[in-house]
Amino acid sequence: MSRLDVQIGSMHLKTPVVSASGCFGYGEEYSEFIDLNRLGAVVVKGISLKPMHGNPPPRICETPCGMLNSIGLQNVGLKVFLKEKLPFLRTFDTKVIVNIFGNSMKDYEKLASSLDDAGVDAIELNVSCPNVRKGGIWFGTDRKMLGKLVAAIKESLQHSVLITKLSPTVSDIGEFAQIAEDAGSDAVSLINTIPGIAIDINTRKPKIRNIIGGLSGPAIKPIALRMVYETYRRVTIPIIGMGGIMNASDALEFIIAGATAVAIGTANFINPLTTVEIIDGISSFMKQKNLTALDDLTGSLHAG
């Protein structure tokens, strides 16, 4: 029998497959299609202190093997999340990871400690959203600020596991992962979307109203895999890998490159059953290869 459970800090996931933030709503939206109990965790859309309306449309456009999005972090805000969204997720036997976003260190601290108090299993620091100019993106590419932020949040948490979501727009992602690790992050997740543009040549307008959007989907998979590989060689904390994972084979590539768990984003839009199909696919792969635990696979790339 092969075991699919993995450990992210003090958090135990029954399977290594979680949803990617912003691609799975608040869990409800996909609960009709799949059994949420099978997921290692549900990672919800980024939450801010106050509700946010998001960016004007068009917010997405399709690109070769990918899509750009600039949702602008539209979300219901902390209060409504705790009152209306969290209770639903709590009815499932799966972990809840809340992606948070702030404009200042204080925002992040308030968000983190409220969610910690509310007993969410983990907090994912979104310091890498390309769609809001101030705040987020700045922490994600500034070495000092990132360290300070992670340390402060870690300090403020009683129970929740801390995951830092890294920005891919740096020349050495391993370095940023290490900063997060040194500052006390229990895990890192990567990659967030990569900033991109598409242009309508007839109107000469950007296809996304906000001009720049974040690229996700299969197109970015090779880049994401490389960053997971580079990060694995630099840190000892677990990695949640994501970026263009469409099927079990893709997920296994991430695990072999060094990911302890994988997150599924854009693929949900194409096939809402992707997460559970990946769990089943990993399970058959392990049986077929006579592997008993995922640890045997994680980071097992033969790089000779």
Next chain:
Amino acid sequence: MSRLDVQIGSMHLKTPVVSASGCFGYGEEYSEFIDLNRLGAVVVKGISLKPMHGNPPPRICETPCGMLNSIGLQNVGLKVFLKEKLPFLRTFDTKVIVNIFGNSMKDYEKLASSLDDAGVDAIELNVSCPNVRKGGIWFGTDRKMLGKLVAAIKESLQHSVLITKLSPTVSDIGEFAQIAEDAGSDAVSLINTIPGIAIDINTRKPKIRNIIGGLSGPAIKPIALRMVYETYRRVTIPIIGMGGIMNASDALEFIIAGATAVAIGTANFINPLTTVEIIDGISSFMKQKNLTALDDLTGSLHAG
């Protein structure tokens, strides 16, 4: 009548379409398929002082809407290039741009001044190749070294135009473009391939022997476009844009984002007629829109 000619420093290109280095051999390989005279310039495979054998195979693999390559800069070396390859290119009425690569400042200087003496129209500094560890990549992501290198080469050139090819693995490409401009580069070209990985889950080996390869093709287009857009807002020197351009529409996106000329790489492999088809396509577009010169398009993105 619409004019398709553009100016890159003191170099006049009759059309804004050039080949991308490494994707067009030394010109000969595609001369059977297209009339090289129609290209603005032929950009040849990166040349080093000594011939190089390149990396062990497998050197490429296909990825979603893209490919990874790790050729390892296999090339005939400066001497053979000057003796055997350049004379052929000189028989065409098109500019010759030589992409150069070195392990040290000295290598670059020697290459540049020999080629300048040989009368090549422009030199493209490859400071961003992801496939050779030492040398190149280091200049491309180190602010001080890049400035020093560009200034030194510029100093050594008598006739040839200097183009600096920027690395996409930085968090702010505009900054690097500005460093190149300040140091005297006549133009910048971008983007080079983005480092990526693919893994065979059955053998757990990287699909490319060298582990990391450079991602090219349509998958990277949104990222490349964004970088051209960012660069255009930072420098006044012309930009040669590239990354996933497959057809005239893609090329026009780059021009609207701020590129003065465009380079065609991976697309040649899919359709060897791509370059001339793009020239024709740009020409019809301009007629259809009643545009008389490409200048009217360059950087004309309505970003309101």
Next chain:
Amino acid sequence: MSRYFTATITANLSLNSRHFLMELTSPKNENQALPGQFYMIGAGRGYDPLLKRAFSLFRNTPDGFQILYRIQGRGTALMRDMKAGTSVEVLGPLGRPYPEPSKKQTSLVIAGGVGIASVFSLVEKFPKQAYMLYGARSGEDLFYVAELRDAARALILSTDDGSLGKKGTVMDSLQELVSTHAPLLNERLIMYACGPEQMLREVSHFGMVHNIQTYISFEAHMACGVGACLSCAVAVKKKKRKQKSYQDGEPLYKKVCTDGPVFDAGDVAW
């Protein structure tokens, strides 16, 4: 029973060079779509094109449903080339249908171009009830006219080039209808519209001026179709009490995929 399923294409007919009718199977016991609802269909093999495409229910069939689609870009061009027997992945039915007219209401149904796809089944569902105004560029872009004539209480066609029906837009027809049939405005009217955005805007304005309950079907670029990604935003008017927690001045958005595609015209912030 799942709203994600593999459908088999049973027919893919050319209506003219740019418009096609595709018939697909849906699983037994699956809910049939209601007028105004839509499906998302996977047009590609491989990951390019990546996203599913949205198409309104055109008409239910015993074994599935039909869509009427126009060739727009890459996805629809690939769909055109699919032969009967091909399998495609489908998500749906999705979204909110048109609210049904009450017994006492008279429907005005307005379709511009391929907007017919969305309202056709609504007209058929309430035979001889609706005044139908249907316009397109030219006569060859007006489809299923005979069926509509049977289904509607009155069918008024119009074309930009005058090649079929009145020369002019559906809005011209609408103005003419109410001026020649003035008593119509005294009936309890309910208006439904699908078509280009400019037309929807004018219909909404017309509804407001004449105080007619008006429902319009919106389009937006979509990724998930189920409310999870927040791609498909449409700006709506704020209700005072809801506005508080948000920052002033920012628009409020609803999701076309789950709050729509049918919206009360009065709610949309044009």
Next chain:
Amino acid sequence: MSRYFTATITANLSLNSRHFLMELTSPKNENQALPGQFYMIGAGRGYDPLLKRAFSLFRNTPDGFQILYRIQGRGTALMRDMKAGTSVEVLGPLGRPYPEPSKKQTSLVIAGGVGIASVFSLVEKFPKQAYMLYGARSGEDLFYVAELRDAARALILSTDDGSLGKKGTVMDSLQELVSTHAPLLNERLIMYACGPEQMLREVSHFGMVHNIQTYISFEAHMACGVGACLSCAVAVKKKKRKQKSYQDGEPLYKKVCTDGPVFDAGDVAW
């Protein structure tokens, strides 16, 4: 006349569940491919899959050519589903053909599995000349046996499971052939082989031991097919005088697409 053209598929036949024969048109006046040359075929619509796939000339036809292909991954799976009438982009003929045997030479042609695709037309070109050794996993993977029997001087089949021909590999057959037909080794032999890498290695070794001129057809992942990208490297032995300008110890590479796919076995650095 161009080596890049749009071909129409005129037939796409299933030989068994994993092997197919595709017949394509080529432009009039286009050069016909020679045995050992190959074509690159665009299998996708859109950009996924992106690269063209390489297939050996199986056989020339009056209006074009045939390829024999095995379902390997995504590209070949898409090809399998293409119907007659479909257009595909083709580059070719590419690469260097097998050097032809001289009048005085006796050919030994060895094919493993789908390697038959590459040597079939060579055997047909010199009727009753070649000793042909052809092996596969099982009998159902041996194709065009009747044609080969007609074309070859002798045809020796083998299968791993013994279901057709001798049980064993083509190498077993080869050993047996030369031991039972010892005089053969006194003829002026020329050997051609295409098949799995392990087989090619063994054939090369055999050729060296018995001092037979041996040509093998190689595979490598390719992007351009015309020598421009340097993707398709195969390590070859260095010639002394050429070695100078390169750094010591580094292998020397040739391009499968233009220097090959057929190589003199003695040149390959295994």
